[in-house]
Amino acid sequence: MKSEETENKVSEPFTGYGKYSYADYLTWQMDEMVEIIKGKVFRSAAAAPKRIHQEIALKIARKLGDYLDKKPCKIFHAPFDVRLPVKSKKNEDIYTVVQPDICVVCDKSKLDEAGCIGAPDLIIEILSPGNNRKELKYKYEVYEESGVKEYWVIHPNEQTLLIYKLTNGSYIPSKLFTTGDIVLSECIEGFSLDLEYVFSDLD
Numbered sequence: 001m002k003s004e005e006t007e008n009k010v011s012e013p014f015t016g017y018g019k020y021s022y023a024d025y026l027t028w029q030m031d032e033m034v035e036i037i038k039g040k041v042f043r044s045a046a047a048a049p050k051r052i053h054q055e056i057a058l059k060i061a062r063k064l065g066d067y068l069d070k071k072p073c074k075i076f077h078a079p080f081d082v083r084l085p086v087k088s089k090k091n092e093d094i095y096t097v098v099q100p101d102i103c104v105v106c107d108k109s110k111l112d113e114a115g116c117i118g119a120p121d122l123i124i125e126i127l128s129p130g131n132n133r134k135e136l137k138y139k140y141e142v143y144e145e146s147g148v149k150e151y152w153v154i155h156p157n158e159q160t161l162l163i164y165k166l167t168n169g170s171y172i173p174s175k176l177f178t179t180g181d182i183v184l185s186e187c188i189e190g191f192s193l194d195l196e197y198v199f200s201d202l203d
Contacts, residue, residue, distance in 0.1 A: 018039075019039030019040075019095060020036050020039055020040070020041055020095070021036070021039070021091065021092050021093065021094055021095055022036070022083055022091045022092075022094040022095075022097050023091040023092040023094075024036075025097050026091065030043075032044045033078065033079060033099055035097060035098045035099055035134075036095060036096060036097045036098075037096050037098065037134070037138045037139065037142055038095055038096055038138075038142065039095040039096075040138075042134055042138070050128065050129075050156075052156045052202050053101075053126050053128055053156060055202055056126055056154060056156055056198055056199075056202070057077060057101050057102060057126055059197065059198050060102055060124060060193065060198060061075060061077050061102055063193060063197075064102065064104065064188075064191065067188075067190075067191050068104070068188075068191075072106060072108070073104050073105065073106040073121065073188060074104070074105050074106075074108075074111070075102065075103070075104050076102070076103050076104075076105065076115075076116070077101060077102050077103075078099040078100060078101050078102075079099050080099055080100070080103070080115050080116070081097055081098075081099060081114055081115035081116070082097070082098050082099065082100060082103060082115060082116045082120060082123075083096070083097050083114070083115065083116065083117045083118075084096040084097075084098070084118070084119065084142055084146040085117065085118070089117055094117075096142050096146070098139060098142070100120070100123045100124065100125055101124055101125050101126045102122075102123070102124040103116070103120035103122060103123045103124070104120055104121050104122040104187075104188055105120045105121060106121045106187075106188075107121075118146075119143070119146040119147040119148045119149075120148060121148070121149050121150070121187045121188065122148070122149065122150045122151075122152070122185060122187055122188055123143055123148050123150070123151050123152070124152040124154065125139065125151070125152070125153055125154070126154045126156060127153065127154065127155050127156065135153060136153065139151075140164070140171070143164075143171075144164070144166065144169075144170065144171045147166065148166065149165070149166050149186075149187040150163060150164065150165055150166070150185060150186065150187045150188075151163070151164040151171065152164075152183075154198075156202070158178075159178055159179050159195070159199040160176050160177065160178050161176075161177040161178070161181075161183060161195060161198075162174060162176055162177070163177070163183065165186060177195060178195060178199075179195050179196055179199045179200075180195065180196055181195050182194050182195070183195065
């Protein structure tokens with residue numbers, strides 16, 4: 001049975017009990033996905049992603065997985081811990097641990113048994129009702145600061161995709177892509193994604 005303090009730790013955003021680290025995170029036993037962003041705890045907006053969210057994630061993961069087969073870069077999907085240290089890689093000094101919907105890591109030295117430590121090359125987040133602020137503000141900031149080369153944000157209901165590309169340490173947004181567009185990744189050289197395929201047959 002969870003204690004009252006443990007239940008409080010998963011409010012969104014959590015500000016009442018100080019700053020939490022990856023070391024704290026490892027001690028929690030939760031029934032839902034929990035992330036830490038700059039020491040604050042965030043929980044999933046829902047017990048499980050909606051069906052359309054899952055369909056979009058699977059379609060993209062399939063395309064990326066096929067493209068990256070026998071290539072050095074590796075694709076991962078949630079639940080998968082990505083730790084973003086600022087100075088020290090010690091568990092107690094890491095204050096951001098996220099679980100992107102999809103990420104691609106090309107530097108194998110960043111991979112260990114716990115997941116990824118350091119910035120993935122590409123992160124894709126699919127918006128869900130109730131978590132837009134987390135993805136568009138909090139995660140945007142830590143992904144930019146930690147050096148994620150490309151951050152793709154997908155809005156399932158509007159059927160749009162926006163790419164933030166890291167340029168001289170700051171994110172530059174693309175145009176807003178939608179059904180009929182083919183998007184290209186610069187950090188995953190040669191990879192393209194047809195949004196007609198991504199957003200089709202979701203009803």
